[in-house]
Amino acid sequence: MHLDISAVQEPGAYTGYIRKKVLFLCACTVILVLLAFVSVGVGSVMIPFADVIQTLVYHSSGNAEMIIWNIRLPRVLAAVVCGIGLAAAGVVMQSVLRNPLSSPYTLGVSQAAAFGAAVAITLFGAGTLGRLISDAIVVNNPYLVTICAFMSSLVATSVILLVAKYRSTSPEVMILVGVALAALFTAGTTFLQYFSSAEQIAAIVFWTFGDVGRATWSDLAIIVAVITPCLVYFMxxxxxxxxxxxxxxxxxxxxxxxxxxxxxxxxxxxxxxxVVVSFLGIIGFIGLVSPHMVRRIIGDDQRYLLPGSCIVGGIILLGADTVARIIIAPAVLPAGVLTAFLGAPLFLHLLIRGTRS
Amino acid sequence: MILSVQDLSFRYNSHPVLQDVRCEARPDEIVAILGPNGAGKTTLLRCMNAMLRPKTGTVMLGEQDILSLSRREIARSVAHVPQHTEPPRVTAFDAILLGRRPWIGMNVHQDDILKVQVIIEQLHLSGLALRHVDAMSGGELQKIVIARALVQEPRVLLLDEPTSSLDLKNQHEIMRFIRSVVHTHHLTALMTMHDLNLALHYADRFVLLKEGMVYAAGGEEVITPKLIEEVYGVPVAIRRWGGRNVVVPHADADDSLRLPGDSPGTVMSM
Incomplete structure (x- = not known):
């Protein structure tokens, strides 16, 4: 069969419809970039916007240079990259499981990864205790931590895939599987704490709050190296x-x-x-919230939903971290606490409204 | 393209579904696969595009064994309209564009967009193009799914009960449409059907399955009251009406179809 296209005109209405989606993606990208510049200047030490630009472009000496290049920039980039990664994981999970409630956090995959990382830190000595509460734990073998986190998350994923094989699995049942997995792995982490010293317990508890401030430049390199090929594959x-x-x-x-x-x-x-959990701890709901926000605006078409969710995921995590830095300044809240405040109500809303409108 | 099924057998685990099925469909021809529930109609259709792998026997697509082709190659020749479609939350245009999947590389080409537009105009779907599929009626959705199958530019069209969820008007509209597409584009079409009269009206040849075996195959002449009673277990009469054969069940002859309280001889309305 061959369709003769010589007689038809380009469907103008459809082209316009697609243009709107592309416009939305461009607008989100601009917002993300602007937010990143603003975010670099925000914190216990406020740096004026002009100084941020000057430091980033020309370099300068002094405090601003040190704060921006050593503290703020890795933090901002980690938030953006991990927000993108978590959103991509969420939107892809929602698609392949045909389940709008899926995300690494709601299915227990993040908790499983946290358990694996905790095993690496406490049993295999991949982390040591820091002197300051702000870096309560120093991961000195990021590869081992990531590998253990990954192995453990794969256990959770295998269970999810096995359950998904049963045809009648409803979204709600899958979420219950997630609850069971999360409970199991959280119990595992608690079990490790039981046999740990007081300092280690403090360290693990602190570490399970997701905080983007933990990432160093070398951590960031590993995160980017893992997430980028995944994103390309998804696209x-x-x-x-x-x-x-x-x-x-x-x-x-x-x-x-x-x-x-x-x-x-x-x-x-x-x-x-x-990889996100290994370096930042558990940051919930990004993978759930951002696809749903974008879906509301540009629909389910993965061509646009996937990149759109990624960008919005970056915006949400970066926004959450920026707010977390100023809301009780000079103290800094973990970003994971704020994303949970944002995500949990939406999750409830989705459950109450029904998953398929 | 001729699609021929040769000595095909299929079993789910140890439960045999199809045994030594032989049939063939040619271009410009609609073949109706008939038979009672559980006779293996849908399974046979799924074997025809290698969605299921037969235990023995082959499905030949022209000169090639279908199992020697990749999924993408099969999808370029054979389009399939499943009995149930999960309506995705996208516009009709995007849903139809998905049918170009076997042909597109990294991204859609302008030609793909135009081909969707051709199909939309041929099916008079312009009014639906930018509406969301998940808010459509059963008839509209079915047209979108058939449009998606056609934009695949297939040579063989497999339809699994294409009219099962449609009202009377839509049933005939869809069937007329399928027949005209088959003749315009010289497609080979096979469809499973429950409605014998719809099949008699639109199909050129018939394959009757019973318990996984071909009970009869051929043109309209094979559809006799005796055969239908043997396959479906229901006594029927065949009458000429408006120049075509019409199957009329007379259920009163069959005790198993009589409702409690019916006096013998009451004709049950079907």
């Missing part, structure tokens, strides 16, 4: 995720290997969750 496969949105049978008839796409997507989402 390449965005048509497959669109196909899966119409059900496995349709996807297969369009040439998509549904099982493999689902397994690889879940595997990479777990990897992202594991």
């Amino acid at each position: 390449v496969k965005r048509w497959d995720y669109n196909a899966l949105d119409s059900g496995d049978e349709t996807a297969k008839s369009l040439g998509v290997n549904a099982e493999r796409v689902r397994t690889v997507a879940m595997f990479l989402s777990s990897l992202i969750a594991a």
